[in-house]
Amino acid sequence: MKLRPPSYLVLGMLRLGARSGYAIKKATDISTRIFFPTSLAQVYPELSRLESDGLVTRREDPHGGRSRSAYDVTDRGEEALVAWLRSERFAPTHTRDEGLLRLFFADALSDEDQVVLLRRMRDRARAAEHWMRSEVLPAAQALERTGSRHPHTVARFGADTYAFVADWLDRCASELEREAG
Amino acid sequence: MKLRPPSYLVLGMLRLGARSGYAIKKATDISTRIFFPTSLAQVYPELSRLESDGLVTRREDPHGGRSRSAYDVTDRGEEALVAWLRSERFAPTHTRDEGLLRLFFADALSDEDQVVLLRRMRDRARAAEHWMRSEVLPAAQALERTGSRHPHTVARFGADTYAFVADWLDRCASELEREAG
DNA sequence: GAAGGCATGTAAATCGTTACATGATTTA
DNA sequence: TAAATCATGTAACGATTTACATGCCTTC
Numbered sequence: 001m002k003l004r005p006p007s008y009l010v011l012g013m014l015r016l017g018a019r020s021g022y023a024i025k026k027a028t029d030i031s032t033r034i035f036f037p038t039s040l041a042q043v044y045p046e047l048s049r050l051e052s053d054g055l056v057t058r059r060e061d062p063h064g065g066r067s068r069s070a071y072d073v074t075d076r077g078e079e080a081l082v083a084w085l086r087s088e089r090f091a092p093t094h095t096r097d098e099g100l101l102r103l104f105f106a107d108a109l110s111d112e113d114q115v116v117l118l119r120r121m122r123d124r125a126r127a128a129e130h131w132m133r134s135e136v137l138p139a140a141q142a143l144e145r146t147g148s149r150h151p152h153t154v155a156r157f158g159a160d161t162y163a164f165v166a167d168w169l170d171r172c173a174s175e176l177e178r179e180a181g
Numbered sequence: 182m183k184l185r186p187p188s189y190l191v192l193g194m195l196r197l198g199a200r201s202g203y204a205i206k207k208a209t210d211i212s213t214r215i216f217f218p219t220s221l222a223q224v225y226p227e228l229s230r231l232e233s234d235g236l237v238t239r240r241e242d243p244h245g246g247r248s249r250s251a252y253d254v255t256d257r258g259e260e261a262l263v264a265w266l267r268s269e270r271f272a273p274t275h276t277r278d279e280g281l282l283r284l285f286f287a288d289a290l291s292d293e294d295q296v297v298l299l300r301r302m303r304d305r306a307r308a309a310e311h312w313m314r315s316e317v318l319p320a321a322q323a324l325e326r327t328g329s330r331h332p333h334t335v336a337r338f339g340a341d342t343y344a345f346v347a348d349w350l351d352r353c354a355s356e357l358e359r360e361a362g
Numbered sequence: 363g364a365a366g367g368c369a370t371g372t373a374a375a376t377c378g379t380t381a382c383a384t385g386a387t388t389t390a
Numbered sequence: 391t392a393a394a395t396c397a398t399g400t401a402a403c404g405a406t407t408t409a410c411a412t413g414c415c416t417t418c
Contacts, residue, residue, distance in 0.1 A: 005279050012286035022397050032285060035278040039379060044399055066386045068397060078289070085283050085290050085298065094277040097216040098186050100338070102266050104213060105193035106331045109266050117266065148288045154281055157349060164345045168338060203369050220407060225371055247414045249369060
């Protein structure tokens with residue numbers, strides 16, 4: 001019965017109001033996706049484990065002729081979530097960024113291609129920022145009206161960070177372009 | 182003979198002057214580690230593959246009674262690296278951040294504990310910034326004197342981004358503390 | 363002379379994604 | 391009525407890390 005971060009993702013999403021495994025996955029797609037993605041093939045087995053550990057309860061919740069399971073967090077589940085949130089140690093951020101890896105080795109490119117690469121990375125960061133402001137933030141604000149403010153905190157953090165990154169890369173590209181003439 | 186980002190990491194590090202598998206791993210530990218970590222168990226098999234594909238050559242380079250293999254990038258290896266650097270499409274950034282996941286669910290905590298969590302995340306970002314400025318940046322500047330400027334670009338990017346993140350989390354923690362009274 | 367770093371590799375375990383398989387309901 | 395979405399799960403695959411195994415060299 002060892003819980004890992006994906007277990008808490010499921011537990012936390014149930015606590016925020018998602019009822020089915022499918023709903024949990026949908027919720028992550030417009031919220032935790034950029035810093036903690038998951039898949040249905042991870043959510044369903046995780047729900048089974050949490051149920052057999054007594055951290056959630058399952059009940060039948062069919063919708064028309066379509067079967068569905070609804071889950072609720074138990075008191076022990078709530079305790080486990082809070083204990084995790086309060087614990088001192090947490091895993092270091094794990095990132096794999098192919099764009100930055102390219103930039104790292106970009107000296108093998110011509111000056112023009114270096115600028116192209118930087119602008120491509122900038123565009124990607126800008127697109128991510130826009131997506132967060134237009135899709136993720138509104139969904140988080142809706143959650144805020146039900147008493148959960150921090151999904152909104154995280155959405156603002158993400159949007160602001162992507163904006164910072166896009167600006168940084170834009171400046172870097174312009175400087176490089178000016179230097180190269 | 183399908184190359185993935187870790188292949189280019191190895192190829193690129195060889196190009197920047199690392200000679201052995203061990204040296205490649207050491208180099209990543211003070212450079213790409215935060216955005217593209219790797220392990221010896223990944224580097225050695227990758228070198229073998231690159232060799233059998235003719236993208237690098239191996240030669241014996243013993244140091245005293247201790248055997249060592251030195252690798253060099255071939256013309257085909259150089260071409261493959263540049264083609265990758267120039268290609269339009271690259272994998273989206275992949276991140277798993279347990280700290281942000283906690284913040285996302287932090288509404289389950291008391292106001293005080295929410296501030297504690299934010300300050301913990303801030304401290305971690307600040308520590309990462311300091312590590313980059315004191316360890317990574319100097320190493321990158323040394324590389325710059327050999328003609329490779331972009332390891333330094335990436336190091337500045339990393340340090341500046343961590344500084345932005347630390348400041349953002351600090352402000353957020355202070356606001357929350359003030360609100361809670 | 364002990365500890366730590368240099369050096370190479372393999373095996374096992376872990377973790378996560380994609381593909382497969384199925385079927386009902388809603389919307390365009 | 392066709393496409394998209396809701397809904398659940400398993401199997402296969404792929405990628406990466408940790409542990410194992412070995413041994414020499416340098417520094418304290």
